[in-house]
Amino acid sequence: MSGAEFPIVGVIGAGQLARMMIAPAIALGVNLKLFAASSEDSAALSAEHVVGNFLNPDEVLAFAKTCDVITFEHELIPNSVIKVLEQNQVVVRPSSSAFIYSQNKAQMRKILQENNLPVPNWDLYSGDKDPRIPFPLIAKSISGGYDGRGVWVVADESELRELLKIQPTLLLEEKLNFTSEIAVMVARSPHGQAATWPPTLTVQRDGICIQTITPAPDISDTLKISAQEIALKIADLIGLVGVMAIELFVVGDRLVINELAARPHNSGHWSIEGSVTSQFEQHLRAILDLPLGDTSMRADFAVMGNVLGGAKTNMYRPYLHLFARTPYLKVHQYRKEVKAGRKVGHVTAIGNNLATLQSEVSHAVDYMNGVVDE
Amino acid sequence: MSGAEFPIVGVIGAGQLARMMIAPAIALGVNLKLFAASSEDSAALSAEHVVGNFLNPDEVLAFAKTCDVITFEHELIPNSVIKVLEQNQVVVRPSSSAFIYSQNKAQMRKILQENNLPVPNWDLYSGDKDPRIPFPLIAKSISGGYDGRGVWVVADESELRELLKIQPTLLLEEKLNFTSEIAVMVARSPHGQAATWPPTLTVQRDGICIQTITPAPDISDTLKISAQEIALKIADLIGLVGVMAIELFVVGDRLVINELAARPHNSGHWSIEGSVTSQFEQHLRAILDLPLGDTSMRADFAVMGNVLGGAKTNMYRPYLHLFARTPYLKVHQYRKEVKAGRKVGHVTAIGNNLATLQSEVSHAVDYMNGVVDE
Numbered sequence: 001m002s003g004a005e006f007p008i009v010g011v012i013g014a015g016q017l018a019r020m021m022i023a024p025a026i027a028l029g030v031n032l033k034l035f036a037a038s039s040e041d042s043a044a045l046s047a048e049h050v051v052g053n054f055l056n057p058d059e060v061l062a063f064a065k066t067c068d069v070i071t072f073e074h075e076l077i078p079n080s081v082i083k084v085l086e087q088n089q090v091v092v093r094p095s096s097s098a099f100i101y102s103q104n105k106a107q108m109r110k111i112l113q114e115n116n117l118p119v120p121n122w123d124l125y126s127g128d129k130d131p132r133i134p135f136p137l138i139a140k141s142i143s144g145g146y147d148g149r150g151v152w153v154v155a156d157e158s159e160l161r162e163l164l165k166i167q168p169t170l171l172l173e174e175k176l177n178f179t180s181e182i183a184v185m186v187a188r189s190p191h192g193q194a195a196t197w198p199p200t201l202t203v204q205r206d207g208i209c210i211q212t213i214t215p216a217p218d219i220s221d222t223l224k225i226s227a228q229e230i231a232l233k234i235a236d237l238i239g240l241v242g243v244m245a246i247e248l249f250v251v252g253d254r255l256v257i258n259e260l261a262a263r264p265h266n267s268g269h270w271s272i273e274g275s276v277t278s279q280f281e282q283h284l285r286a287i288l289d290l291p292l293g294d295t296s297m298r299a300d301f302a303v304m305g306n307v308l309g310g311a312k313t314n315m316y317r318p319y320l321h322l323f324a325r326t327p328y329l330k331v332h333q334y335r336k337e338v339k340a341g342r343k344v345g346h347v348t349a350i351g352n353n354l355a356t357l358q359s360e361v362s363h364a365v366d367y368m369n370g371v372v373d374e
Numbered sequence: 375m376s377g378a379e380f381p382i383v384g385v386i387g388a389g390q391l392a393r394m395m396i397a398p399a400i401a402l403g404v405n406l407k408l409f410a411a412s413s414e415d416s417a418a419l420s421a422e423h424v425v426g427n428f429l430n431p432d433e434v435l436a437f438a439k440t441c442d443v444i445t446f447e448h449e450l451i452p453n454s455v456i457k458v459l460e461q462n463q464v465v466v467r468p469s470s471s472a473f474i475y476s477q478n479k480a481q482m483r484k485i486l487q488e489n490n491l492p493v494p495n496w497d498l499y500s501g502d503k504d505p506r507i508p509f510p511l512i513a514k515s516i517s518g519g520y521d522g523r524g525v526w527v528v529a530d531e532s533e534l535r536e537l538l539k540i541q542p543t544l545l546l547e548e549k550l551n552f553t554s555e556i557a558v559m560v561a562r563s564p565h566g567q568a569a570t571w572p573p574t575l576t577v578q579r580d581g582i583c584i585q586t587i588t589p590a591p592d593i594s595d596t597l598k599i600s601a602q603e604i605a606l607k608i609a610d611l612i613g614l615v616g617v618m619a620i621e622l623f624v625v626g627d628r629l630v631i632n633e634l635a636a637r638p639h640n641s642g643h644w645s646i647e648g649s650v651t652s653q654f655e656q657h658l659r660a661i662l663d664l665p666l667g668d669t670s671m672r673a674d675f676a677v678m679g680n681v682l683g684g685a686k687t688n689m690y691r692p693y694l695h696l697f698a699r700t701p702y703l704k705v706h707q708y709r710k711e712v713k714a715g716r717k718v719g720h721v722t723a724i725g726n727n728l729a730t731l732q733s734e735v736s737h738a739v740d741y742m743n744g745v746v747d748e
Binding site for chain 1: 377400419650666667668672691702705709
């Protein structure tokens with residue numbers, strides 16, 4: 001047996017984000033071990049894993065003791081469980097104190113506001129006082145929401161009181177009249193080395209990202225730099241180790257921070273083909289405290305389209321048409337059961353003609369989910 | 375359980391070539407299953423596998439019956455075993471009749487010569503007549519040689535007779551005074567769709583490739599096109615399915631075919647980062663009869679350096695220096711035990727300044743194997 005010098009990275013979660021860590025782990029020679037909910041999980045189909053319950057600190061700790069560093073691909077593991085690992089000398093990256101800001105939106109809003117970072121007007125609401133935010137407003141679950149789940153547009157106080165029945169405390173935010181939504185990925189290592197990628201336009205439909213364009217077109221260089229500066233500042237502020245997505249609203253000529261996610265993120269998938277160093281490779285480098293990789297782009301533009309479950313269930317047969325039509329199209333299958341609206345894969349195209357890339361990616365996505373017929 | 379539409383590709387062999395098929399298989403959603411010699415094999419560390427003896431037709435057939443298509447990452451499996459699979463309705467790509475030309479150099483020379491493709495003067499020799507090729511000449515094993523093994527420069531008849539003691543029949547070839555050695559990768563699908571990549575300069579030391587430069591510098595466009603035409607002609611001639619490397623000598627302004635290898639090849643490793651479609655993804659597309667991918671380059675040049683085992687055995691620690699020095703350097707570890715002269719990994723750099731790329735790749739390789747000190 002050789003290779004004892006290569007570390008074992010334990011990942012809590014085995015969805016598509018863990019799946020896309022496998023390729024760079026193999027290239028770097030790093031051992032990947034997943035803590036999966038099921039052997040049928042996206043990444044568990046293709047990597048070493050144990051099946052366990054991430055709510056159970058004993059199970060997670062037993063797993064963690066077999067790894068050199070523990071990281072996450074989702075925010076669902078309780079922060080208290082992460083703390084148990086840390087109390088038992090497990091190296092956890094990002095740490096519980098950094099990860100909390102992508103687990104708890106109230107704490108996230110608080111730290112950003114205290115540090116003069118641009119946030120919407122916000123308040124916590126438990127029904128004990130009048131909401132300080134004017135209607136219509138945005139109400140959010142403090143934790144657990146994603147892809148539009150746990151986010152509501154609330155027209156008046158009666159609607160708000162209805163929501164309280166399912167969520168005893170809500171985060172209320174002003175409803176911004178934004179021009180567009182962008183996201184910036186940032187990576188930071190324990191040494192404090194940090195790097196960002198160019199900001200990405202995230203095109204949303206029904207609260208779900210359907211397409212991304214990198215670099216975000218139609219926003220000024222000033223705004224792009226400002227977005228990257230915000231990302232670097234937050235990474236430093238929370239002591240991030242790993243990669244993080246910062247989602248921002250573009251409101252005229254200013255930026256307002258929407259969400260944080262201290263892990264690889266859908267808005268960074270373009271980087272697999274589009275950047276010299278993908279977010280997945282960079283995440284591994286960062287948590288292993290290796291020097292970060294070059295985040296330059298490989299072409300002028302990268303367009304990524306999410307394949308959402310639709311009428312078609314066969315995700316392989318479309319290759320016959322799509323690969324013949326667009327020989328430079330890159331497909332990433334998550335191997336999840338196709339359900340309506342579920343992200344089951346994505347496609348990416350990079351090049352120098354944005355209109356062509358967008359059209360090819362849109363066609364591919366529509367064809368895969370059955371909007372365009374065979 | 376979902377995903378029954380995704381085929382199972384069985385690979386005979388689990389070395390670094392199989393290892394580098396894992397990433398594109400995961401992206402495409404294709405199931406990879408390896409027939410390994412040992413669970414410690416390079417690719418077996420990171421993919422589903424069975425351990426077996428590829429000389430045993432029953433074992434290989436039992437494995438093949440669990441797959442939708444069988445392919446190879448080395449030529450060591452006997453052609454007779456491949457024929458057993460075919461007689462049992464296993465889909466084998468490339469077929470035994472195509473694969474034989476990278477298993478048997480005598481048959482390779484014969485078919486190329488019969489089809490007016492440029493080969494060195496050659497003859498078979500068993501000691502029963504005078505060698506038809508003038509000394510000094512090249513003697514080769516008919517099968518089984520690679521990386522300079524099974525190839526001898528022979529000064530005179532007494533040396534030749536010595537060789538006959540270990541090889542009852544030898545392939546003799548004229549010793550060419552070549553300017554450089556290049557290789558061309560070609561892919562071909564069962565439909566007959568074919569594609570080549572730009573020709574690659576292979577820089578050799580002691581019969582082992584130490585660096586490749588793509589596209590091969592210092593050769594004319596006419597020669598480059600000629601090399602690609604030769605590759606396409608051979609692919610068609612032998613009914614190739616999959617990818618194949620054709621190694622050629624550049625002798626002044628003409629090309630002479632040296633070797634064929636009907637599988638992904640060291641001279642095509644640059645394509646992982648350097649081409650829109652890597653040789654490994656293309657091999658999967660070809661054997662699955664999917665439309666082939668774009669073989670354009672992602673930058674002006676791609677330089678690949680083989681990491682050969684040297685003084686250092688720790689292949690992870692060098693990352694600290696190398697990644698800080700060259701943030702765009704890409705590493706591929708094979709996770710093989712480090713032995714003197716053994717290929718244990720490779721590094722690639724792509725960009726537009728060839729001199730810089732060569733210098734960074736050379737430094738990285740020297741640093742990893744201990745020629746340059748820490």
